[in-house]
Amino acid sequence: MGTVSAASTAFASDNAAPAHPRALQALHDVNEGTAAAYGTDAVTRRAADALRQAFDAADAEVLFAFTGTAANIIALASAVQPWHEILCSDVAHVLLDEAGGPVRLSGAQLTRLPSDDGLIAPAQLDHRLARLGAVHHSQPRIVTITQSTENGRVWSAPAIGEFVDHAHAGGLLVHVDGSRIANAVAALDVSPAEAIADADIVTVGGTKNGMLFGDALLVRRPEHFSGIHFVQKQIGHLASKHRFVAAQFLAMLEDGLWLDTARHANTMARRLSTGMTAMGLRLASPVEANEVFVHLPADVHRRLAPSYAVHQPDPAVPVVRFVCAWSTTESDVDDALATLRVLL
Ligand SMILES: Cc1ncc(COP(=O)(O)O)c(C=O)c1O
Missing domain, CATH: 3.90.1150.10 (Aspartate Aminotransferase, domain 1)
Incomplete structure (x- = not known):
């Protein structure tokens, strides 16, 4: 019988990569005895602290999810009402690659803005903000941007700072899809906090960057995402054996x-x-x-x-x-x- 050689997946995706040995070791090490379930354990508390420290966000809430899609949906769905509008770029993962999940689970309208490889000019927000208060139109509530973008671009620290400030000035919340935030931070050689500017909520990727599974949410302004823990539970992303997600984040954040x-x-x-x-x-x-x-x-x-x-x-x-x-x-x-x- 002849052998069939499969194409190499070496460059197919960062999701095709194996898990880093230190993430796997962390899973092994945390697999000791019993621990409180659903995120109330000590390892989860330590991982949340480590994330807050990494992003210089002492007052942020931290949640963990199994996938980046879930983290994005939890962030967006907890920010809006069904009459709201979520703004995103024309290449956004939330628009093209989440099977309509953000719309289904938020009930809100998702509107694409023109971009340069996912980098959106601040002025693009103004066309949508002009509709604020008009009862015939969905009301812009949050804009989501991706760092680094779906097309492999990186928002510079000044560019993301200007964009977020412009969005805030117009009354919008800002979500950063940071499924590849580590790649952006490393590329910019700035602090993680500078790479997300004053964003209100951030998906922090783990899986693409060496974890077996798990992404996090850094909620810097929890008052705007009041139902977030319920949304996480509703969509099945409140892990019972939470320590196994958290321990991997601890391992990845340790020593940079x-x-x-x-x-x-x-x-x-x-x-x-x-x-x-x-x-x-x-x-x-x-x-x-x-x-x-x-x-x-x-x-x-x-x-x-x-x-x-x-x-x-x-x-x-x-x-x-x-x-x-x-x-x-x-x-x-x-x-x-x-x-x-x-x-x-
Ligand atoms: C920019 C971006 N956001 C979110 C995700 C979603 O991650 P997951 O496949 O873990 O749901 C991906 C996955 O490719 C992505 O590229």
Whole structure:
């Protein structure tokens, strides 16, 4: 019988990466005896403190969820009433990749704003804010932005600061989808607090950055998200054995491991994109974090597919995404470049 070789998933997604040994060790270490359930245990308290400390947010509430989609939905659904409007970019994960979950579970309207790879100009908010108070229109209540963005871009500290201040001045709350916040912090080389500016609530990614599972919510202004614990419970993301999510966050935050893993992923993306441009390929977006979007002729992508499973976000556009993770090695990158060189 012949063997069937599967395409490598090395650049398919940071979700394809294995879990970091220190996250797995934390799971093993916390698996000792009994502990209070549903987030009332000591490990969860310590993990929440570590997150508050990392983001310099002493008064924030911290919640944990199994997935980034759930964390985003909990944040948005607890901010709005059904007559409200949630604003997001035209490439937002909440818009394109959450199967309508934010709309279904909030009842609110989700409105896309034009963006540059997910980076939204503050003035884009003004068109929507002009509808405030008019009974015929959904009322803008919260804007969600992504750091780093779905297209691998990073909001600089001044840009996100200006955007959040503009949103607040218009009466909007701000959510940051930080499923890849560590990649943004590492890329910017600023403090985590600077990378989220004055945002009211932040999804803090864990899974994509080395955890087996788990993302967190940092709720800096809990008074605007009063039902948040009930929403978390309703959608089934209040983990009973909560300590197993929390222990992984503790491990990742300890000694800055979460930024080391992200920095490494970013470095691999830079190595990959530099090699691609050196062989004449054209990048579709500047490479600022751990994702590379590159123009690939359809026949090259077709011939690459048996070797590498890489995602083409829009079937109508010949742009392919390569994602680097904490586990991507230099030889992974060099092998992919060698394969591309042959195909070209
Ligand atoms: C920007 C962004 N937000 C949220 C998510 C959702 O994460 P999950 O797949 O854990 O629900 C993803 C996943 O790819 C993402 O890329």
